[in-house]
Amino acid sequence: MLDVGQIRADPEGTKAALARRGEAAVRDVDLLLEADARRREVLARVEAARAERNAAAKAIAEAKQRGEDAAVEIARQAELKEQQAADEAALAEADAAMQEVLLRVPNIPHPSAPAGAAEEDAEIVRMHGRPPEFGFEPRDHLDLAGPEGLRLIDPESAARVSGSRFHYLKGDLVRLEFALVQWGLQKLVEKEFVPVVPPVLVKREAMVGTGFFPEAEAQVYALATDDLYLVGTAEVPLASMHGGETLAEADLPLRYVGFSTCFRREAGAAGKDTRGIFRVHQFDKLELFAYCRPDDSWDEHERLLAIEEEIAQELGFHYQVVDIPAGDLGASAARKYDIEVWLPGQERYRELTSCSNCTDYQARRLNTRFRPAGGKPQFVHMLNGTAITSSRTLLALIEYGQRADGSVTLPEVLRPYGAPEVLQAPAA
């Protein structure tokens, strides 16, 4: 959520900045300013009326103290209340109108975020490595590990049990997932991230607070009977964890690494990426999350990206870092980097991880602040980034480790954490 005071102070600047996201956001700023003006106009009247009634109530109290009869004042009070009712209702209406628009307006993109709205407008920041050479025609992860291969990924049974875009992960791939998680966790704990297993069912407030609602409501599974929502990322509970709190400045930055299962409806993705486990309804993820002082957030953003790159490099991936264009940013992000890994099976770069600076957008919605030395409380900045996923990281490892005979070897670094040297087909 943006700062209304800031928008009021510089409406044209705000609109110009938001125009990089598209026209809808610009129109919303106008709506917001209208609603805000209306609200303040009514508010002035309502507050004057309230002041009058407060004074009258005080007069009644004093009269009663003296043992006098206050019937006349009481009658007057009833009258004032009557007159005020319409304005109070108008105020509630104006408030609601403003809130609605305010929740919809996305974060202001950082000036350095590239122009454009399409995936292709992303700027390549840098490349690492080069595409692996196999000396044979590389296969994709489903050929290698699916029903026709090592039988470690079973989408067919899952389709019967749960529907499309679900899968069973079996045998050595499960060991690999847990090894990856342990390895990642170890690395992040060394970097002083606090591990967290958060709740994956959250209330509506958490979804709104992190900016997933209203923008991405269609992507979220809802449990109607309990009024809870399944998170698509640990970002939601990690961002909400300190909601309403005023953090101590000395505690910043707060860095967490959350492990959670993630649930995504993938509405609107019909027919897209249906092969294998690239785009699925359920996967596990190790997520980076940081709370920091506003002055530090751009450094923190680079730091999170560097960690993601370190992970990708140690796993042996060839990738490019892209800077997501303003028009393609999620509502909460001011700037976002993706790491796109080269997939031998698809012969192209695909999103592996993502890393966003949401500045104070989520903090304002969730009311998470800190008190600078001697100053007034202000909103923290929040950032999030993917460390490791059980879908795409696993997928890439399978494709990178393949050999001519269809067997798959795994990186040395994971062996101490329980990963097998070579993936074996399960007994059953």
Added chain:
RNA sequence: GGCGGGGUGGCGGAGCGGCCGAACGCACCGGUCUUGAAAACCGGAGACGGGGUGCAACCUCGUCCGUGGGUUCGAAUCCCACCCCCGCCGCCA
């Protein structure tokens, strides 16, 4: 799931329907005293929003005692719903 108790400022904890934005204690900030500190004493301090100002200091008004409704001229205080915490019972991976 059933029954009972409870949510008040940074923390603890009072609070009669009007004199309560809220006693008191701790923590905090400033001052006196002291070579310095501690102690003692004196004083000050909440958040958010509107207006007076372009900002700030400051002044002023409003809102906030878990959340949302209601009763009342007037609600921290009474009523209802919801959320959360604690206890006991039941059920259970």
